[in-house]
Amino acid sequence: MEKVKKSSILPIILIIYGVFVAYRGVFSLWKVDSDIAVFPVMIRYFLTEGWSALKTFHFPIDNWFFSIIIPYGIVFHFFGEQSTLLLVLGAVVFCLTAFFAGLLVFKLSSLNQGLWCGALILAAPQIALGRGGFLLYSVAHNASMLWGLFGVLLCFLSIRKQNIFFLILSGVVFSLSSFSDPWMLPVFVLPIIISSFIMFFLESGRKRLFYTVWFFIGLFVIIFSETHCLGLFPISAIYKKGFTSVNLSWKSIIFTSASVSYYFNFIPLLNFNNFYSILLSEEKRNILLYYIAMVINFFIFFSIVYALIRSIKRKYIFFERENLFVFILFILSILGIFSASVVFKGVNNIRLARYIVNIYYALIICVCLLPWKSMDPSIRKKFYALGFLFLSASILSNKSVWKGPALLSSFDVENEVISFLNNEQIQYAYGDYWGVEAHTITWKSHYEKVVRPLLYTMDYHGFLPTIWTSPNWYHVPSSQKWVFVLTNLGDDRVCPPYPSCREAVLNQFGSPLYIKQKHQVTFFVYAGNKMNLPYDINVENWKKPLSISYDSVLSWKDFYPEIELNGNNLISVDGWEWAKHGVVTTEEYATVHVPVLDRSSTLVRMWVHLSSNKMDQLPVDVLYRGKVVAQWVVPSHESIYYLELPIEPGQNSLDYQFHILNYKAKQKPVNGIRMYRVKVLDHGG
Structure with a gap:
């Protein structure tokens, strides 16, 4: 014994x-994401609505x-x-x-x-x-x-x-x-x-x-x-x-x-x-x-x-x-x-x-x-x-x-959405299941703000309710405003055959009352009776795609005129690049040189593409004129960040830097490779 x-x-x-x-x-x-947060949201809904809610709920x-x-x-x-x-x-x-x-x-x-x-x-x-x-x-x-x-x-x-x-x-x-x-x-x-x-x-x-x-x-x-x-x-x-x-x-x-x-x-x-x-x-x-x-x-x-x-x-x-x-x-x-x-x-x-x-x-x-x-x-x-x-x-x-806890993503989209809804005094919103973390916001706000998931479906050419939802969640009283939330991460970036998901939103829901942009999030504000969704529980009725006529599709530029760069050759990046062969030791800083096309403007807006092949996320400071103007995280996947930088009238170009915090110059050949790239996708003066 x-x-x-x-x-x-x-x-x-x-x-x-x-x-x-x-x-x-x-x-x-x-962390608590939509797949986890949906359970307290769903259980509360079942307890409130009873058996009828179970029969019409969209289960996987x-x-x-x-x-x-x-x-x-x-x-x-x-x-x-x-x-x-x-x-x-x-x-x-x-x-x-x-x-x-x-x-x-x-x-x-x-x-x-x-x-x-x-x-x-x-x-x-x-x-x-x-x-x-x-x-x-x-x-x-x-x-x-x-x-x-x-x-x-x-x-x-x-x-x-x-x-x-x-x-x-x-x-x-x-x-x-x-x-x-x-x-x-x-x-x-x-x-x-x-x-x-x-x-x-x-x-x-x-x-x-x-x-x-x-x-x-x-x-x-x-x-x-x-x-x-x-x-x-x-x-x-x-x-x-x-x-x-x-x-x-x-x-x-x-x-x-x-x-x-x-x-x-x-x-x-x-x-x-x-x-x-x-x-x-x-x-x-x-x-x-x-x-x-x-x-x-x-x-x-x-x-x-x-x-x-x-x-x-x-x-x-x-x-x-x-x-x-x-x-x-x-x-x-x-x-x-x-x-x-x-x-x-x-x-x-x-x-x-x-x-x-x-x-x-x-x-x-x-x-x-x-x-x-x-x-x-x-x-x-x-x-x-x-x-x-x-x-x-x-x-x-x-x-x-x-x-300790893992680093959060590049920005906290849930808090961004909750803050916007509070400031605009709007209760209802819709957005991507993962990109917006719709269920998470509903649960996180203690059900004071109701955000329901919609997912772009290529076969339908539009946004549809996803799994873990009820058709009763997609009716907004005509007297109230509601918001469609679009991020520039994940599935929200691609909505074929539209030029971008922004055009897909405008084509399906029409011209909004107004649009507001905050960091990587775009808010389309509508009235309740403007919603255009298939409510029928029968999935077969969703297969007919929305009609698309590019003569009638509202363009994003109708709301935000932008001066586009003719290719990326005008933008140069020093310090970071894709590795071609073997192990690459990157530098601690990367400098981005951007031309100013509208010299009468006092502000340059741009989308910055940033990615890494390292699973561990790293914090990065964005430096402009010697000061930290933003703090991001280099993720293991590709993400897009929104950046606004002030300029002087008549200024021809601007430079800003990225600084990797906790940078290590010597990396192990297998587990320690760190590669980054910076790419300005869109630029407006």
């Missing part, structure tokens, strides 16, 4: 470490109704809707998922192996906790993993104890959670059906009857999910399922395989937190290095899966056959989600790695279920070595979590 206690000290320490990293991680890796396919909306609604009722709580819920879900995984292994094997299972799961790399795997995100498939593992635990107990109550309860859990997120079907339900079918031929007596029952329960869960609770709870889904038609492509194969490195990195000195920014940098040498690392990680992952599959042949290593049932279930879960992602193009982008999050839990559970005492010593040493490499890489990747 003393030996067992000593062997449990290390996993307990790792569990404590993992819980603290999870708590710190939610504040340094995430993964509606999260029973798995997230109801549990979170209970939490909000007792503890409120504070931002801290909204973020911490992600860490709570992650820790509970690790707990149920460890408890399952404990019930199947031993306490020590259960502790190691929980410890390895909690020791996730930062990219898995953050925007790679979304393990700490409050609203993601990780919540479905929590319900799925809880259901598997009940399923296992129902078979071992031959308990009808556990069987019924587990069936209810799988039915409601699969309806809430159909992702559960290939990850848990189909593996249960196949595993039950296999175990039917390996078992006998009463247990064979239970496997037969579970086979049909699995079929019932699929029908229950696909028919929306047998037709009792029809939901309105705007977008069709992504996993509906075969679409095999090399792109899906590559990205699905590459996504493994977001969860399992066995190369401690290589930090995948910077991988996406490395891709943007177009640095061939570093991209090749990361791709080689991904191939190595995938090869190790595939070798482990292959070893696990081979171990199934040695059935005698499992003390009881229901242990084999769970083992096969998780192997099929790994193979199932990989097959679905590749065949149905589920992961066609490196940022969609969250759709295969089950491989992280399933692989660790299966490895911890192996018979370590009877295992061949040489194989056991290889597993120990891989475990050490995985833990080392994960711990090193989480160093930045302890440095």
Whole structure:
């Protein structure tokens, strides 16, 4: 007993470490965005409007109704809707998922192996906790993993104890959670059906009857999910399922395989937190290095899966056959989600790695279920070595979590919009789901300012309501003003076939009462009866595009006449540039030289394009005439900033500088490359 206690000290320490990293991680890796803020907004709306609101609400396919909306609604009722709580819920879900995984292994094997299972799961790399795997995100498939593992635990107990109550309860859990997120079907339900079918031929007596029952329960869960609770709870889904038609492509194969490195990195000195920014940098040498690392990680992952599959042949290593049932279930879960992602193009982008999050839990559970005492010593040493490499890489990747909250984006669009609405005494506004953070503003203003999301749709040639909205949210009383908010970031920059999204707004909603510009945000102020949106809940009625006649389209220049530069050759930048080959050491300052075209003006307005290939955002001071006139952040993606600079009458040109704060002259070849570029896109005197 003393030996067992000593062997449990290390996993307990790792569990404590993992819980603290999870708590710190939610504040340094995430903020309350529209996908999180919509839940308190939506729950409050449902409680106010009742059943009729549910029937007309625009849910996505993964509606999260029973798995997230109801549990979170209970939490909000007792503890409120504070931002801290909204973020911490992600860490709570992650820790509970690790707990149920460890408890399952404990019930199947031993306490020590259960502790190691929980410890390895909690020791996730930062990219898995953050925007790679979304393990700490409050609203993601990780919540479905929590319900799925809880259901598997009940399923296992129902078979071992031959308990009808556990069987019924587990069936209810799988039915409601699969309806809430159909992702559960290939990850848990189909593996249960196949595993039950296999175990039917390996078992006998009463247990064979239970496997037969579970086979049909699995079929019932699929029908229950696909028919929306047998037709009792029809939901309105705007977008069709992504996993509906075969679409095999090399792109899906590559990205699905590459996504493994977001969860399992066995190369401690290589930090995948910077991988996406490395891709943007177009640095061939570093991209090749990361791709080689991904191939190595995938090869190790595939070798482990292959070893696990081979171990199934040695059935005698499992003390009881229901242990084999769970083992096969998780192997099929790994193979199932990989097959679905590749065949149905589920992961066609490196940022969609969250759709295969089950491989992280399933692989660790299966490895911890192996018979370590009877295992061949040489194989056991290889597993120990891989475990050490995985833990080392994960711990090193989480160093930045302890440095405090992440830097905010280049400007706080939510506060900009709230400030404008307060100053203009306007209550209603509409804007991009992400660029404007519409739901976040509604929640952040304590529902005093109502901002609803609209998304530009190329097929429609206009702005439409998005998911997580109600058609009742798009009616403004004719006596009140409302605002369309347009930023110069993300999706708000491109609205084909219009020259810009500004023309798209003017064409759909007509001439506004007035327009105001503040930093990177444009406010189009309309009266309530001017709105032009399709209110019909039937998505088919949205497919007819708005008519576009460029003879009648209002031009942005009708409101803001601008003097455009003939190309960018008149603008020169000293100090920063794109890297052509290898590692580039940039300078601390960059100077932009801009000609003044209207010499009678006292003000120069311009849009500045600024980007970086570094995932960590860096603060930058904008210097003009020796003074700091603006403070921006160099993001990992491309952003556009608005800048106004005063000039003297008759001035021919002006110079201003960018100064990188916390600049480091010496950069590491792989993780420390910093490249920037400045490009003045538009200029008016």
